[in-house]
Amino acid sequence: DLSLKEHDHELYKLIEAEKFRQYRGIELIASENFTYKFVLECLGSALTNKYSEGYPGARYYGGNEYIDKIEDLARNRALEAYRLNPAEWGVNVQPYSGSPANLAVYTALLQPGERLMGLDLTQGGHLTHGYYTESKKVSATSLFWESKQYKVNLQTGHIDYDALEAAAKEFKPKIIIAGFSAYPRDLDYKRFRQIADSVGAYLLADMAHISGLVAAQELNNPFEYAHVVSTTTHKSLRGPRSGMIFARREIMDKIDFAVFPMLQGGPHNHQVAALAAQLKQVNTPEFKEYCQQVKKNAKALADELMKRGNKIVTDGTDNHLLLLDVRPHSLTGSKLEKACDEVHITLNKNTIIGDKSAITPGGVRIGTPAVTTRGYLEQDMKQVGVFIDETIKISKKIQETSGKKLKEFQEGLEKSAEIKQLAQEVE
């Protein structure tokens, strides 16, 4: 057997280069993390060779005695990680990732064309929560089902629960989704459930971003109120790329049937094993401490940036992420993202409430799960705050000086007779 290095040197070098990029940089993408060696070991194991359509004890293929034990281990540990009573809750650990997990929930609980409501993508929701624009049904969720996006309060940046209630009463969805990809505050699941009950909807909590913090009891517990909880396992949970769906026993069979046979084929057993290994880690004091530090780090960074005169949406954070509004600096999120890339700070552009268009987002999203894994503490986050603030100031200066001169230069060119004639010829 050849190693990758021997078999495909080109690819080997690309992977090594990416490894070095991850090692050198300051990784602030809120949805990313560095997983454990034992997780990577499972992902690269012989389990990737095996087909096992079905569930433990009821497979469509032979030779699954060990796979059954591995999947049961993952399921039991998942329930334990969230302190769930197996008589009340079940879990499916087969979704290939977060998007297929959400699709399975909708497939299980909705008929085609029925209605759901999720947080507007441009205000922190996820594509799979039903994203559409005026001209386009962007997500398949909005194509196969009818969706309506609820909003945050434009002044405070917090979810507007009263407006959500009024909209739900009018729209009458069958599922309301409590979850986000870019929202810096905790959620009021009790209020979500009251609203869901008032219109006879299921409450789906999509805790993809915060599933580590929920396991560590560092944020409100969605399981107290939700009927179904979906999640990815590679963000704050720090496991492999994968997905899970927890559901109350009454609807668990429907969820299982939607995952297999309705949407997926053979489970990715290497992912399931890696998840089981990570869920063992989640139940340790070290993981709890890690999650506490993730939150402390986000707060330290937000405080430092605000101290330096920057605008943070909702003036802070309850969780692992913050949204930095760069519009007061006359910058865009895209420009700051690029400038940060140049100094090996990795973060992503993000729409900020009040943005007119999602194409030129007015800010960036910054998260702390990955750097906390690297061992960063509050004092390190303050330093990161200084780096980001300096990058903003330099970008602003470039824009005001060279950028302005370049614009004048171009405007001058456009006025010239030669350019006018060329433009006419092109037309």
Ligand code: PLP
């Ligand atoms: N749900 C939420 C809230 C997310 O933030 C994400 C991913 O960012 C997903 C679902 C989808 O997960 P995946 O990218 O694994 O399909």
